[in-house]
């Protein structure tokens with residue numbers, strides 16, 4: 094099991110429901126173990142098991158929730 098962390102900048106989170114929705118949807122993905130979505134910084138940080146899920150699926154989940162994830166380096 095390989096635990097990894099990735100962060101996305103999600104500028105279009107605009108109210109307190111947005112981080113909740115993104116978090117709920119991400120946690121439904123197999124392999125996503127923890128999500129921190131912060132409205133003020135617009136950062137969404139995801140802990141995941143890279144044996145079970147890849148970042149393209151994680152980014153797609155945020156898009157499917159209706160938002161735009163940008164890579165943070």
Ligand SMILES: [Cu+2]
Nearest residue numbers: 107108110111
């Ligand atoms: Cu909102």
